[in-house]
Amino acid sequence: MTHVEFEAFEYRQDQSFAPARYRFEGDETRGWRVTRDGATALELGPGYRLLRTRVCGICSTDLARHFLPFPLPQVTGHEVIATDDRGTRYVVEINASHQARGVPHECPFCRAGLATHCPQRLVLGIHDLPGGFGPWLLVPLHACLPIPDSIEDSAAVLIEPFAAALHAVHTIAPRDGERVAVLGPRRLGMLVVAALAGVRAQRRGAFSIAALARDPALLELARSFGATETHLIDDRGAPLRDAAFDVVIDTTGNPDALATAVRLARREVHLKSTHGRASCGLTKLTELVVDELAIERFPEDGPLAGAPRVAWLAGAGAPAWLRSSAEVRSGDAATLAAQYELIRDGLPRADAVVAASAAQIDAAIRPRAGREDALLRPRGTIFVHPTADLAGSPLLGAVVARGLRLSTSRCGDFRQALALLDSDAELRRIGERLVTHRFAARSLPEAFAVAKSRACIKAVVAHSEPGKT
Ligand SMILES: [Zn+2]
Ligand SMILES: [Zn+2]
Secondary structure (H helix, E strand, C coil): CEEEEEEEEEECCCCCEEEEEEEEEEECCCEEEEEECCEEEEEECCCEEEEEEEEEEECHHHHCHHHCCCCCCECCCCEEEEECCCCCEEEECCEECHHHHCCCCCCHHHHCCCHHHCCCCEECCCECCCCCCCCEEEEEHHHEEECCCCCCHHHHCCHHHHHHHHHHHHHHCCCCCCEEEEECCCCCHHHHHHHHHHHHHHHCCCCEEEEEECCHHHHHHHHHHCCCEEEECCCCCCCCCCCCEEEEEECCCCCCHHHHHHHHEEEEEEECCCCCCCECCECCHHHHHHCCCEEEECCCCCCCCCCCEEEECCCCCCCHHHHHHCEEEECCHHHHHHHHCCCCCCCCCEEEEEEEEHHHHHHHHCCCCCCCCCCEEEEEEEEEEEEEECCCCHHHHHHHHHCCEEEECCCCCHHHHHHHHHHCCCHHHHHHHHEEEEEEHHHHHHHHHHHCCCCCCEEEEECCCCCCC
């Protein structure tokens, strides 16, 4: 058994910070007890190792943390570089699933390759597991990846958001000749621009990368990250026509931006923001992103490939072609969720949902009050029926009228992100280009105040080395 004791700032519901005293005690095989101000706060099973935090980035999720459906107070921070007692540097994937911990399990989500959606996972710095704004971390055994020597701390601290950006690019799969726009490039959006440029170079692809912002300085910066065209989106710039871009990736973190993204996109809007607020008539957009769900028009003549279990919420009856090709269950979302929960072969969820209003979409995303599980599987699709009530939602209007698709994504694959950075010296400069402010961890409240300001793009906090102050 080992133990460490330390003081760390906790983030509170009122957005303030206060220090608390922590103790981690245990080991990798027997599990850990986390004590907070003398009382047991968390009992962790096996599969976690103790690492020291070296650097931790501040991201929009941290700044909007009080909107998210996880308990506070908490030691937050999830974009970490950590070190072991030999000084080896690691990046750490944030989802503490059965698979990441390497423990025996019967979990249908981890078995289906959806470990980042494991319903029993804790999430480093977001859900219960103390995060990187504290000096010590308990991290899942298989979640720590050594950082290649070619990648300096300045770029390595961006691996978590860069992997997420790369996952977004793989999800939208840009085609040659397309124009892909990044709306509101800033701390995450610049990394999406960089990931687009990295993938384009890797595949020798031929799509254009547009940056759309209100601030000319950000457009300038976006060019250094690989944007091939830039547009000011206020009165000073030429107005952009409807459906000017094939794909628009909304990285603004601003609920009002979704309607703009919908107007400007022809084929697809990709939503990367978890701002916790309502937009386009939908209240569960953050949960939509967390579950990596998509919204599409229901194909009236079929088929619905890859969806053997369909939850039918729409009023009109399901067509015969669907009933003959899938197991269709009709009813309200909460009742159906309770039925799917009993499934023992495969995921206990529907594969797809057919809805006919914004309220039904919200209900499909979180059917039961006080519970964080969806009616449909992670990465599933909610189809909007053509008879849908579209009042108040330009998004659903565009889905039905124009066949626009809304896709979302959350965490990415750190191995792919490390490999791409390792192979591309130009891309490795993301850190020096993006990180505008650095703070010591003891100045965390000040770091947050600056991170919220327009002057800051990316702030990181560093913990002092052992033996130094
Ligand atoms: Zn983040
Ligand atoms: Zn699991």
